[in-house]
Amino acid sequence: MKLFALIGGGVIAHISRLGRASVFLYRVFLGGWQIFTRPSLLVHQIYAVGVLTLTIILVAGLFVGMVLSFQGYNTLVDFGAESSLGLMVALSLTRELGPVLAALLFAGRAGSALTAEIGLMKATQQLAGMEMMAVNPIERVVAPRFFAGFFSLTLLATLFTAVGVAGGHFIGVTVLGVDAGVFWSSMQEGVDFHDDIVSGIVKSIVFGFVVTWIAVFEGYDAVPTAEGVSRATTRTVVNASLAVLALDFILTSLMFGDV
Amino acid sequence: MAAKNSSGNDVLVEFRDVHFAYGDRPILKGVNLTIPRGKVTAILGPSGTGKTTLLNFIGGRLRPDHGDIIVDGLSVPRLRLKQLYALRRRMGMLFQSGALLTDINVFENIAFPVREHCRLPEPVLRNLVLLKLEMVGLRGARRLMPSELSGGMARRVALARAIVLDPMLVMYDEPFAGLDPISMAVIVKLIGEVNDALSISSVVVTHDVAEAYAIAHYMYLIADGQIIAQGTPEELQASQQVQVRQFMDGLPDGPVPYHYPAVAYEDDLLRGGLD
Amino acid sequence: MTQRQAMETWVGVFVVIGLAAFGVLALKVGNLSSADVADAYQIEARFDNIGGLKVRSRVTLSGVRIGRVKEIYVDSNDYRAVVILDIAGRYANLPADSTAVIQTAGILGEQYVALDPGGDESFLKDGDQIMLTQSALVLEDLIGKFLYNKSDSGEGK
Known part of the structure; x- marks a missing residue:
């Protein structure tokens, strides 16, 4: 009996939390129009969320592309198919690794920072102070961060993919000696703009939406103490990463499942 | 300003039989009180008795389970969000922590509500902010970041911010807590000055009896979710009610018991650790 | 003000290279020019x-x-x-x-x-x-x- 009560209570707690997060999202969108009348707020947050995440994205993208090229070459050369190296590198990056790894890195770097920042503002009564100054913190604090995160991850994922292809080209062509023309033409022959590149971008838009939503909600919903904020930060990284992986599976089966 | 005159009387804030509970835990059990215009009203009481909750009701950040709160003729729990925000523009609140925005400096913190609500030319804004900073004696500190301020200075900056839009009401949440004697004296002086110079009304929520005596025109004593005594400082000083005396004189035991509710000590010992 | 300008410049750079990356992917990798x-x-x-x-x-x-x-x-x-x-x-x-x-x-x-x-x-x-x-x-x-x-x-x- 006690076990049932425990399970039931846990389920209800999760569902009510989801409901709270949805209402929160609705309020963010309701207040969202306001940021477009004040682009400076948005620019500030794109800097904090996007530009400051740029370094890790570029470095990670470059290395992932290079490793992919190495491993791919070693596998393909056994079948005499190293001419498909460019295709393999580009498809892996555009379809999966670009959006997914960029989103995971983004959750760790920018998502946790967003949660900590908003959570600390709540813990130090800055959000309450704004409310009492007749400034809606959802419009003033949350909405710019949400839209900036959403927008930034799309660009970051695209950059990750592009840098990854460059890294793959460097290893494949310059180091391993695959012909540059073959590398590019196999890529261009096999990668489709709509099916592969646009699908990857759609994925990164979905991931950006979910990761930023989780990050700002966890911050806004955090228990307003130092411990509460640190827990919320951990939850952001864990939940956002799991959400990205689960959504990636769903999106992949929707996009590529019927081919 | 029109609304201020329309209500006409001397009462700015009125609580009518307000009940409130956090979940199962009752906080307020039928509170009635009035806050007059132009005066400093102190609400005293032990920690955790819902004093800050009262301020949250005035600001509309919480809704009572039962009862009504009238501020300047408006029923706060029934206001729509837009009206509520319009009302809040005419209020200032000083939080215990100061609640300064940590990513901008002192000047920008005080300018923040002005920038959010009015479009003032930069020189006018600068004069306004400097005027308020001069009032709290921190004009020289305007380039400092909040992290560089002491607790007392942070509270003075927060006070300057609370009055920058010339509100009709300023609420102080534990303005004396955790301050050294000098800073405390400064805040006491400022609350009185601000109230008189700007002819606004003030509500001070505190558990510091001596400071409350020094500034208040009228006092309420709240305990266990109810108003247990009220009057001018002199009247409360003369009160012989035991609850009042316990709090005013700071006695460890009395109507507010020293012991947390428990079974009798002997019974607890005899049960031999079987909980 | 200069700090703010620097920030705006960085955001501008970020957006430009992001769009450039998209262009590279579309034209060079996806071969949009001849795909259709x-x-x-x-x-x-x-x-x-x-x-x-x-x-x-x-x-x-x-x-x-x-x-x-x-x-x-x-x-x-x-x-x-x-x-x-x-x-x-x-x-x-x-x-x-x-x-x-x-x-x-x-x-x-x-x-x-x-x-x-x-x-x-x-x-x-x-x-x-x-x-x-x-x-x-x-x-x-x-x-x-x-x-x-x-x-x-x-x-x-």
Whole structure:
């Protein structure tokens, strides 16, 4: 009996939390129009969320592309198919690794920072102070961060993919000696703009939406103490990463499942 | 300003039989009180008795389970969000922590509500902010970041911010807590000055009896979710009610018991650790 | 103010290189410039067996790509595979008696449709059907036939 009560209570707690997060999202969108009348707020947050995440994205993208090229070459050369190296590198990056790894890195770097920042503002009564100054913190604090995160991850994922292809080209062509023309033409022959590149971008838009939503909600919903904020930060990284992986599976089966 | 005159009387804030509970835990059990215009009203009481909750009701950040709160003729729990925000523009609140925005400096913190609500030319804004900073004696500190301020200075900056839009009401949440004697004296002086110079009304929520005596025109004593005594400082000083005396004189035991509710000590010992 | 300008500049740089990356992906990797078949018209070809042909496989004429496979389905009346081909508008002068052959790039490579022009005076129009087709070579069948012939001729000796 006690076990049932425990399970039931846990389920209800999760569902009510989801409901709270949805209402929160609705309020963010309701207040969202306001940021477009004040682009400076948005620019500030794109800097904090996007530009400051740029370094890790570029470095990670470059290395992932290079490793992919190495491993791919070693596998393909056994079948005499190293001419498909460019295709393999580009498809892996555009379809999966670009959006997914960029989103995971983004959750760790920018998502946790967003949660900590908003959570600390709540813990130090800055959000309450704004409310009492007749400034809606959802419009003033949350909405710019949400839209900036959403927008930034799309660009970051695209950059990750592009840098990854460059890294793959460097290893494949310059180091391993695959012909540059073959590398590019196999890529261009096999990668489709709509099916592969646009699908990857759609994925990164979905991931950006979910990761930023989780990050700002966890911050806004955090228990307003130092411990509460640190827990919320951990939850952001864990939940956002799991959400990205689960959504990636769903999106992949929707996009590529019927081919 | 029109609304201020329309209500006409001397009462700015009125609580009518307000009940409130956090979940199962009752906080307020039928509170009635009035806050007059132009005066400093102190609400005293032990920690955790819902004093800050009262301020949250005035600001509309919480809704009572039962009862009504009238501020300047408006029923706060029934206001729509837009009206509520319009009302809040005419209020200032000083939080215990100061609640300064940590990513901008002192000047920008005080300018923040002005920038959010009015479009003032930069020189006018600068004069306004400097005027308020001069009032709290921190004009020289305007380039400092909040992290560089002491607790007392942070509270003075927060006070300057609370009055920058010339509100009709300023609420102080534990303005004396955790301050050294000098800073405390400064805040006491400022609350009185601000109230008189700007002819606004003030509500001070505190558990510091001596400071409350020094500034208040009228006092309420709240305990266990109810108003247990009220009057001018002199009247409360003369009160012989035991609850009042316990709090005013700071006695460890009395109507507010020293012991947390428990079974009798002997019974607890005899049960031999079987909980 | 200068700090704010620096921030705005960085955001601007960020957006520009992000869009540039998108452009590179679209043009250089995805080959958007030649991926679509310009103002295409459709012709139909029926095969007994399409092997590994897929939607978006190439359609070539003399080895040059002139279109892509648009759609593949089975006609439930005669149980043959119907392949709809998108042919670029500039190749509007294909003779009506052209042949469509499913061929394989290399031995194990991907399959594509090779068109072989006939000699007819009239041209294929949008919605027309190619009458002469040759199905995909299925390697297993081929090996089977080869072994069968081999044993046949061996007995004949």
